Amino acid sequence: MSMRQPSRGDGAYDLVVVGGGSAGLTAARTAARLGARVLLVERDRLGGDCLWTGCVPSKALLHVAAEVQAARGVGRYGLRAPHGPADLAAAMAHVERATAAIEPHDSAESLYAAGVEVAHGEAVFTGPRALRVAGEREVAFRYAVIATGSAPSLVPVPGLAEADPLTSDTVWGLTELPGRLLVLGGGPVGCELAQAFARLGSTVTLVEAAERLLPREEPRASALVRERLAAEGVTVRTGCPAERVDGGAVHAPGGPLVYDALLAVTGRRANTRGLGLEAAGVALTGRGDVRVDDRLRTTNPRVYAAGDVTGRSAFTHLGGVQGAAAAASALLGVRRRIDYDAVPRVTYTDPEVARVGATSAEGARSVTVEHDRVDRAVADGRTDGFTCLVLDGRGRITGATVVAPRAGETIAHLATAVRLGWTPSRYARTVHPYPGYTDGPWHAALTDVYDRLDRARALTGALLGLRRRTRPAGRGRAP
Ligand SMILES: Cc1cc2nc3c(=O)[nH]c(=O)nc-3n(C[C@H](O)[C@H](O)[C@H](O)COP(=O)(O)OP(=O)(O)OC[C@H]3O[C@@H](n4cnc5c(N)ncnc54)[C@H](O)[C@@H]3O)c2cc1C
Numbered sequence: 382m383s384m385r386q387p388s389r390g391d392g393a394y395d396l397v398v399v400g401g402g403s404a405g406l407t408a409a410r411t412a413a414r415l416g417a418r419v420l421l422v423e424r425d426r427l428g429g430d431c432l433w434t435g436c437v438p439s440k441a442l443l444h445v446a447a448e449v450q451a452a453r454g455v456g457r458y459g460l461r462a463p464h465g466p467a468d469l470a471a472a473m474a475h476v477e478r479a480t481a482a483i484e485p486h487d488s489a490e491s492l493y494a495a496g497v498e499v500a501h502g503e504a505v506f507t508g509p510r511a512l513r514v515a516g517e518r519e520v521a522f523r524y525a526v527i528a529t530g531s532a533p534s535l536v537p538v539p540g541l542a543e544a545d546p547l548t549s550d551t552v553w554g555l556t557e558l559p560g561r562l563l564v565l566g567g568g569p570v571g572c573e574l575a576q577a578f579a580r581l582g583s584t585v586t587l588v589e590a591a592e593r594l595l596p597r598e599e600p601r602a603s604a605l606v607r608e609r610l611a612a613e614g615v616t617v618r619t620g621c622p623a624e625r626v627d628g629g630a631v632h633a634p635g636g637p638l639v640y641d642a643l644l645a646v647t648g649r650r651a652n653t654r655g656l657g658l659e660a661a662g663v664a665l666t667g668r669g670d671v672r673v674d675d676r677l678r679t680t681n682p683r684v685y686a687a688g689d690v691t692g693r694s695a696f697t698h699l700g701g702v703q704g705a706a707a708a709a710s711a712l713l714g715v716r717r718r719i720d721y722d723a724v725p726r727v728t729y730t731d732p733e734v735a736r737v738g739a740t741s742a743e744g745a746r747s748v749t750v751e752h753d754r755v756d757r758a759v760a761d762g763r764t765d766g767f768t769c770l771v772l773d774g775r776g777r778i779t780g781a782t783v784v785a786p787r788a789g790e791t792i793a794h795l796a797t798a799v800r801l802g803w804t805p806s807r808y809a810r811t812v813h814p815y816p817g818y819t820d821g822p823w824h825a826a827l828t829d830v831y832d833r834l835d836r837a838r839a840l841t842g843a844l845l846g847l848r849r850r851t852r853p854a855g856r857g858r859a860p
């Protein structure tokens with residue numbers, strides 16, 4: 382166990398944070414910024430899932446795959462395109478460079494500089510205000526934040542565990558591109574990795590139990606991602622629950638699917654095992670997440686939780702927001718409300734699928750703009766997308782979905798609109814740059830404004846008539 386010496390006194394810490402991923406790092410930095418004496422305990426590598434096995438490696442691999450895909454496509458301009466599978470080791474070297482470039486920001490040194498002590502080792506609660514680190518160091522706290530994240534969970538399909546599939550934890554260790562890759566699970570991780578490996582040159586089959594990919598998104602978004610994956614050579618099987626795995630094949634309705642490598646990405650479960658939560662008086666939900674109230678307090682009012690372990694976040698950005706809110710609530714007693722209805726989520730396939738708030742099935746009405754009306758999409762040859770604004774009964778924007786290249790950027794302004802309860806006309810007042818994919822939501826908002834103007838034609842006609850009478854045309858000088 383390596384640890385920093387306490388900077389002030391030997392008494393209890395104001396805050397102890399368990400877990401150094403997105404949620405825990407932000408909780409600890411926030412506490413230090415408030416002047417608290419804070420200890421962060423991490424058993425593995427600082428940076429957590431996002432840095433080592435989640436967002437950063439997946440986006441880095443998707444980037445290389447997109448470059449390979451672009452190179453393969455130059456044939457349509459009469460240029461010579463590369464053929465054959467890509468060098469996975471070279472692609473993974475880019476992944477490692479991206480991780481290495483970000484790692485210093487999450488390091489013990491940077492935390493120490495920010496006023497956070499770091500202890501390396503497993504944390505186990507020994508009571509409601511105490512825990513033990515690495516089996517030897519007893520630590521007392523006034524408050525604690527549990528930010529222990531989640532881990533891949535295998536669905537109970539006979540033979541799956543025995544087949545020892547790759548998961549989102551282990552896939553980054555591959556050095557050779559699998560010939561036939563079977564991806565089990567068509568959620569965000571499954572769709573992103575299926576596309577990345579297909580673009581690099583694997584023959585990919587994507588198997589999803591639900592009737593469509595990305596079952597939480599707008600059905601049209603699912604359909605567009607499916608079309609794109611199929612166009613890039615991925616065999617997509619939906620409504621196809623894996624029933625058994627043996628002999629190098631996944632058995633599912635429709636027959637066996639043979640693979641050289643199997644990647645199981647069928648969801649995640651909270652990391653709570655061995656944490657001593659009973660001793661701490663911290664209860665779990667029926668799904669095994671740490672139970673929290675709307676202030677992120679657990680059933681022990683001195684212990685908060687943030688990030689994936691709460692089951693209320695599956696994203697780095699939300700985990701960080703929760704971490705900051707938990708630290709501030711605990712230390713200052715303030716109530717920091719998180720507006721869960723305005724948290725954007727993005728699946729970084731190509732096209733990207735970005736959503737905030739309600740889907741069209743949940744709203745009173747919706748306005749959709751097809752991207753053949755967005756000049757930038759036309760210029761890029763990427764009209765395979767749409768923007769949908771979802772409105773409530775009072776005409777406020779309560780949700781939006783964008784499917785397009787860079788939809789993850791476009792959604793940020795829409796998240797502001799949802800959070801502030803803007804109407805389309807309020808949204809449309811912000812001038813958007815031309816030509817960009819942000820024209821999608823701007824045109825959708827303007828479409829709604831023009832529709833309402835059309836409905837008010839009698840009123841505008843009367844006003845125009847009045848102006849005609851009071852401002853007659855003539856050949857005189859301009860006033
Ligand atoms: C392939 C993939 C791609 C993803 N892409 C995105 C994306 O593009 N955008 C996005 O927003 N999200 C993405 N996510 C989700 C994102 O990675 C997670 O939501 C986020 O990392 C969770 O952060 P966390 O702090 O809650 O947990 P974690 O990052 O898992 O951190 C928890 C930490 O706690 C430590 N720990 C656990 N138990 C103990 C203990 N007893 N004692 C001490 N330490 C302990 C662990 O070692 C770990 O470091 C992706 C996930 C995956 C798998």
Ligand SMILES: NC(=O)c1ccc[n+]([C@@H]2O[C@H](COP(=O)([O-])OP(=O)(O)OC[C@H]3O[C@@H](n4cnc5c(N)ncnc54)[C@H](O)[C@@H]3O)[C@@H](O)[C@H]2O)c1
Nearest residue numbers: 536566567568569570589590622623646647648695727728
């Ligand atoms: N870009 C991002 O923000 C991003 C990227 C990746 C992951 N994440 C988050 O990480 C979390 C985990 O993602 P995930 O994709 O691993 O999990 P998920 O739960 O979103 O998807 C798993 C999929 O596996 C399917 N499945 C389950 N059993 C099956 C079976 N027997 N046969 C076939 N399919 C089966 C499920 O129907 C589901 O669609 C999600 O909450 C996600 O939001 C976020």
